[in-house]
Amino acid sequence: xxxxxxxxxxxxxxxxxxxxxxxxxxxxxxxxxxxxxxxxxxxxxxxxxxxxxxxxxxxxxxxxxxxxxxxxxxxxxxxxxxxxxxxxxxxxxxxxxxxxxxxxxxxxxxxxxxxxxxxxxxxxxxxxxxxxxxxxxxxxxxxxxxxxxxxxxxxxxxxxxxxxxxxxxxxxxxxxxxxxxxxxxxxxxxxxxxxxxxxxxxxxxxxxxxxxxxxxxxxxxxxxxxxxxxxxxxxxxxxxxxxxxxxxxxxxxx
Amino acid sequence: xxxxxxxxxxxxxxxxxxxxxxxxxxxxxxxxxxxxxxxxxxxxxxxxxxxxxxxxxxxxxxxxxxxxxxxxxxxxxxxxxxxxxxxxxxxxxxxxxxxxxxxxxxxxxxxxxxxxxxxxxxxxxxxxxxxxxxxxxxxxxxxxxxxxxxxxxxxxxxxxxxxxxxxxxxxxxxxxxxxxxxxxxxxxxxxxxxxxxxxxxxxxxxxxxxxxxxxxxxxxxxxxxxxxxxxxxxxxxxxxxxxxxxxxxxxxxxxxxxxxxxxxxxxxxxxxxxxxxxxxxxxxxxxxxx
Numbered sequence: 435x436x437x438x439x440x441x442x443x444x445x446x447x448x449x450x451x452x453x454x455x456x457x458x459x460x461x462x463x464x465x466x467x468x469x470x471x472x473x474x475x476x477x478x479x480x481x482x483x484x485x486x487x488x489x490x491x492x493x494x495x496x497x498x499x500x501x502x503x504x505x506x507x508x509x510x511x512x513x514x515x516x517x518x519x520x521x522x523x524x525x526x527x528x529x530x531x532x533x534x535x536x537x538x539x540x541x542x543x544x545x546x547x548x549x550x551x552x553x554x555x556x557x558x559x560x561x562x563x564x565x566x567x568x569x570x571x572x573x574x575x576x577x578x579x580x581x582x583x584x585x586x587x588x589x590x591x592x593x594x595x596x597x598x599x600x601x602x603x604x605x606x607x608x609x610x611x612x613x614x615x616x617x618x619x620x621x622x623x624x625x626x627x628x629x630x631x632x633x634x635x636x637x638x639x640x641x642x643x644x645x646x647x648x649x650x651x652x653x654x655x656x657x658x659x660x661x662x663x664x665x666x667x668x669x670x671x672x673x674x675x676x677x678x679x680x681x682x683x684x685x686x687x688x
Numbered sequence: 689x690x691x692x693x694x695x696x697x698x699x700x701x702x703x704x705x706x707x708x709x710x711x712x713x714x715x716x717x718x719x720x721x722x723x724x725x726x727x728x729x730x731x732x733x734x735x736x737x738x739x740x741x742x743x744x745x746x747x748x749x750x751x752x753x754x755x756x757x758x759x760x761x762x763x764x765x766x767x768x769x770x771x772x773x774x775x776x777x778x779x780x781x782x783x784x785x786x787x788x789x790x791x792x793x794x795x796x797x798x799x800x801x802x803x804x805x806x807x808x809x810x811x812x813x814x815x816x817x818x819x820x821x822x823x824x825x826x827x828x829x830x831x832x833x834x835x836x837x838x839x840x841x842x843x844x845x846x847x848x849x850x851x852x853x854x855x856x857x858x859x860x861x862x863x864x865x866x867x868x869x870x871x872x873x874x875x876x877x878x879x880x881x882x883x884x885x886x887x888x889x890x891x892x893x894x895x896x897x898x899x900x901x902x903x904x905x906x907x908x909x910x911x912x913x914x915x916x917x918x919x920x921x922x923x924x925x926x927x928x929x930x931x932x933x934x935x936x937x938x939x940x941x942x943x944x945x946x947x948x949x950x951x952x953x954x955x956x957x958x959x960x961x962x963x964x965x966x967x968x969x970x971x972x973x974x975x976x977x978x
Contacts, residue, residue, distance in 0.1 A: 492863065510865045520859045525728065526911050527856055535853060538864040543850045571911060591864075 443470045444505060445595055445626045446491055451500035452683075453483065453490040459498065460486040463685055464651045470594075471624040473617070475631045475641035475657065478669055482648045484630040485517055488597050491628065510539055513593040515584055517600045517630070523572060523580065530568035532583055533558055536590025558586040561619075563612050578609035585616050596620055598629040602636070614640055634661055648672035698936045704823050705932060708942065711825045711833050711889050712928025715898055718837035718882045720921025721844055723903030724913065726879065729855045732900055734787065737794035738876075739883045739896035741771035743801030746887065751808050757828050761884050764892075768880035771797050776873065821889075823935075823942050829888045836885040840878055851875055852913060890943040897947035898924050905954040908961025923953050 444467035453461040461483035468474060468491075476484045489495040490502060492514050504512075533555045534547055541547055559565060562582040572580060581601065588596060598617075602610045618640065620627050631637050637644055637657060644660040646652040648669040653660040699705045726735050745767025749760035771793045778793075779786035825833070844851070850871045853861050861868045879899075886895030902923035903916075910916045931946030938945075960967045 494862070508865075509863070512863070514859075514863050516859055521857045522728075522730075522855075525856045526913055526916065527852070528912075532856075535857070535860060538853075538860075538866065543847065543866070587860075 444468065445470045445472075445507065447503050447505065449501040449503070451490065451502050452498045453486050453495055454498050455486075457498065458680065459483075459683070460649060461490065461647065462650050462683075463500070464647070465500075466645070466651070466654045468626055468628060470626055471621075472643050473621040473627045473641055474643040474645055475629055475637040476645045476647065477631055477634065477637060477661070478647045478652075479672070482669070482672070484647065485599050487647065488514070488599050488628070488630060491597060507595060511593050512595045512597060513588045513591045514597045515588065515599060515601055517603070523575075525572065527572055528568065529559070529564065529570050529572060529575070529583055530555060532572055533568075533586045533590065536587035536592075539591070554590060555586070558589040559583075561589060562586045562616060563609075578605050581605055581613065582609060585613050589616070593625070595626045596628070598627070600630050600632065603632065610636075634666075637661065694937070695933065698933065704825075705936065707825045707827075707830055708823055708889070708932055709929060711830055712932065712946070713925055714830075714834045714837040715882075715886055715889060716902075716921045716924035716928060718840040718885060719899040720902060720906075720919075720924050721917035722840060722878055722882050723899040723924075724906060724916045724920050725851060725855065725875065726900070727903045727907065728913070729875075731787075732904065734790050735879060735883070735896045735899055737790045738768050738772065738879055739887070739892055740801075741794040741797040742768045742880070742883055742887055742895075743892045744797050744804055745770075745801075746892065747801045747804040747808075751804065757826075757832060757888070761832060761888070764884045764887060765880060767797060767801075768883060769877065772873075772876040772880060776869075776876070780869075821942075825889055833885045833889065836881050840882060843874070843878060847871060847874060890946065894943040894947050897950060898927070901947065901950035901954050902927065905950070905957040905961075908957040908963055908965050911963060924950065927953055 447467035448464050451461065451464045452459045453464075460481075464487070476487060478484055486495065490497060491504075492512050493504070493509065530552075534541075534551065536555070536558070537547065537551050540551065556568065559567060562585045564579065564582050564586065567575075567579070567583075572583065575583065585601075601613065605613070614636070617627055617629065629641070631641070638661060641657055643655065644657040645654045646660050646665055646669055649672055652669050653662075653665045699709055723735070726732055742764040745763035745765065746760045747763070748767075749756065749763030752763075753759035771790070775786060775789040775793050778784055778789040850861075850866060851874075853866065854868050854871045858868055861871075882899060883892075883895045886898055889895075890898060902920040905923055906916045906919040910919045927950035928946050931949040932942060934940060934949065935942040935945040958965055962968065
């Protein structure tokens with residue numbers, strides 16, 4: 435209510451949010467907001483709470499503390515690519531059928547897939563460089579090709595907010611370049627994109643905003659500011675250990 | 689004995705054989721696709737667990753009303769659903785996985801069933817509930833089996849897309865706000881219904897055989913969900929037909945005969961099916977150009 439413009443355009447705002455498991459924080463006292471149309475990279479060492487943060491943002495993990503507001507966003511307005519999708523890649527389903535699921539908002543459980551929807555799916559396949567792959571079973575795809583299929587599905591989902599959890603891990607350079615182009619296209623379409631990434635050069639080149647966390651938030655803002663040497667050094671110092679006898683955190687009470 | 693006498697005459701001559709064959713056809717149509725979905729969901733053994741879970745309900749029904757079709761079916765259905773619901777509940781509110789809670793509840797249910805049958809009924813009754821009597825299927829049972837098959841196919845046609853997505857990518861369905869839990873439950877109801885249909889004909893122990901064996905065999909012949917379902921139903925019906933003839937000519941119990949034929953088809957499929965079988969693995973055809 436207080437800080438006018440920023441509050442109005444914030445898609446997701448966090449106020450002293452702590453996320454974690456079994457009362458142990460994985461993301462500790464994070465405050466800030468993701469502005470509409472921003473392209474943000476979430477970086478930090480392994481175990482820093484990056485994936486946990488995304489789970490909190492989509493709402494599958496309720497905050498242990500603090501307030502997380504998804505200002506008017508509904509669940510289905512957020513497209514989410516998990517790090518390890520619970521997808522059975524030997525499942526007998528074709529590439530086209532998988533991509534068409536992106537139309538779920540339109541077709542749901544019962545409505546038919548029209549020719550126009552199918553054409554959009556074909557266009558999405560072309561956009562991710564899989565022209566002509568529609569009839570292939572997904573079991574025949576490589577990891578990189580499958581990631582392209584998931585991106586094509588997200589293209590159809592047409593969501594204002596897109597969350598990507600390590601989308602380019604174990605993906606070859608050419609696929610990464612192609613899929614980064616898709617991310618850039620989303621940014622150009624004023625969608626809010628939040629991606630967990632490890633490659634800092636990639637972040638510097640493609641992501642205007644960055645959030646560096648290592649359980650505790652370290653820096654959040656323009657990428658050049660965030661990825662400064664002292665911040666990165668601080669991130670590495672943070673312990674990954676989980677203390678079974680940790681005291682109750684007093685910070686939010688004080 | 690000529691071919692006609694061997695393959696067709698028994699069904700022309702005897703009403704009970706015709707009835708048994710129709711029951712097999714109906715069971716095959718329902719169990720085929722349901723079994724395929726169970727395999728795809730990696731729930732093959734859950735079908736087994738549920739078939740055992742049906743026993744105490746059927747036994748209680750038997751105690752109340754004797755060999756009454758309606759009461760025993762209803763009892764079996766309620767017991768099966770109870771185990772499915774309790775397992776699902778425990779799996780959702782505790783860290784225990786669903787297969788583990790299924791194992792726990794079906795064992796409780798099975799022991800309860802055997803206890804009831806053996807304290808209150810004679811051994812002959814126990815044999816009937818455990819092994820069924822497809823050759824004694826009457827009009828009412830036939831109507832039940834056919835109704836269940838029809839309902840199964842209609843429900844599958846309506847919620848098929850949801851079931852497949854829930855099975856292929858449950859995380860996606862959750863993210864787009866699809867009714868994952870409701871679909872899962874609806875599917876378990878279908879499984880229990882088809883097992884109840886099967887237990888009249890084949891008994892609680894064998895009912896799951898006609899559901900799982902054709903479905904796992906089909907994976908060696910087909911590679912799309914629709915063709916898998918059709919193949920599975922076809923194998924189930926062929927096994928039913930062959931098993932009935934076998935039991936007629938060799939005076940074997942019909943239930944085990946049918947399931948053993950299905951088992952034979954499965955083994956042949958593992959060895960010689962066109963997709964991923966031992967034959968395809970050890971005698972591969974030459975590779976293609978691209």
